[in-house]
């Protein structure tokens with residue numbers, strides 16, 4: 156699937172919920188399912204300096220794509236859920252597609268404020284970091 | 294000031310704060326972030342508009358009528374603050390841009406002149422970053438040593454330990470009157486007296502105390518007292534430094550520019566007298582003028598009445614929140630203002646804040662600009678609800694329901 160196909164799929168899933176709190180619940184549940192990141196990626200270098208929770212993002216070139224690993228500190232479920240969504244969209248895509256991705260799903264699922272504002276642990280910084288990896292390997 | 298201890302009609306008070314009457318994320322707003330900044334009543338909003346509509350001019354300079362009116366209004370605020378603090382002399386009231394600005398003024402002006410290598414500065418574990426960093430900067434520059442008063446697990450200062458830190462090397466004690474993160478009300482008079490016994494001067498950070506506690510700088514006998522208007526139902530970007538006259542007179546100016554001079558030639562400049570010596574440049578005139586209205590507004594309600602109401606909210610919130618399993622209140626000092634900081638087992642404060650916001654409840658989460666305090670408590674942060682005169686028990690019930698909802702969603 157392309158990045159946009161994945162985004163559209165997520166938008167459809169979120170469209171099932173009318174209420175913002177239900178969407179948040181969905182994100183929390185995704186967070187709970189995020190597989191723990193391999194220990195070797197939990198480094199200072201991979202730490203995303205956002206705001207309130209600790210977040211890491213690791214990346215590995217794989218064939219002509221990039222494979223991401225992400226995690227947040229154990230209690231930060233919303234951050235984990237957002238990481239899991241971002242990874243789902245950009246996982247194993249081509250570097251240049253990652254670098255140039257227009258991540259419209261963030262606003263469309265109504266999580267824009269969570270991702271861009273400081274309160275969600277710099278998820279905007281997370282997007283930046285993923286795109287940087289894309290550019291580096293493009 | 295005449296104040297009758299009568300229950301305040303909160304519903305009437307709320308009408309003075311139009312900002313409260315709004316929906317946030319589809320829910321009626323509950324504003325519990327008052328320790329960060331509280332909301333402004335209509336009279337203050339009107340005072341700001343009135344100033345710009347009728348009186349705006351630069352002060353102390355023009356001879357025209359508007360300039361005269363603006364100057365009078367500006368100086369009337371100084372007079373008002375003098376009585377608010379019960380300062381002895383009008384020139385002891387210096388206008389600043391806020392608490393942070395006032396502390397920096399003292400650190401840079403007093404500190405650079407009177408502190409030397411090996412001198413000691415004492416602060417407490419409860420300090421806000423703005424009462425830590427300016428002293429660290431000074432220590433780095435002057436070779437002074439920073440010492441820290443420890444706390445117990447309730448958030449009370451350990452005065453015995455403070456006593457041990459005091460010596461003839463202690464030159465300055467800078468201590469918060471009321472903790473923004475935990476709500477602890479410090480025994481400030483005792484702290485000041487102990488410092489004076491070894492000849493140290495004392496700066497009190499009154500940012501949180503000023504809207505909750507009756508202030509009397511003469512009775513306290515502090516050497517400096519700093520506060521921010523925006524935590525006093527007044528505008529942002531305006532604050533006050535109180536200093537004892539003799540000490541302020543002995544201090545060099547902090548910033549150079551207009552207003553703070555007597556005469557300028559290229560060879561030599563002579564400085565203006567207090568308080569203008571410390572008020573270089575065009576000050577924040579409109580906001581200074583509006584502060585008077587904010588203080589009058591608090592007086593009209595009665596500061597004791599406000600304190601009484603907030604205390605009831607504190608007791609109610611403490612009781613209700615304590616009943617929630619998995620919730621721990623952080624900060625159980627003997628005396629507190631209306632601040633409840635708490636942590637939830639297994640739940641990140643950030644997630645708590647996000648969900649409460651979606652429920653229309655504004656709280657502060659994180660370290661509250663008190664990182665050393667948080668690390669002393671072994672926490673990355675807390676969720677903090679802080680109360681003001683317009684808050685109600687119903688709103689606390691909303692918070693309690695909100696917390697239960699957070700726990701349910703995270704379970």
Ligand SMILES: Cc1ncc(COP(=O)(O)O)c(C=O)c1O
Pocket residue numbers: 328329390391392393394421423424469471472473498500501521
């Ligand atoms: C105890 C305390 N000190 C200092 C400050 C800094 O005040 P300002 O940002 O208005 O300068 C605050 C503000 O949060 C505070 O709570």
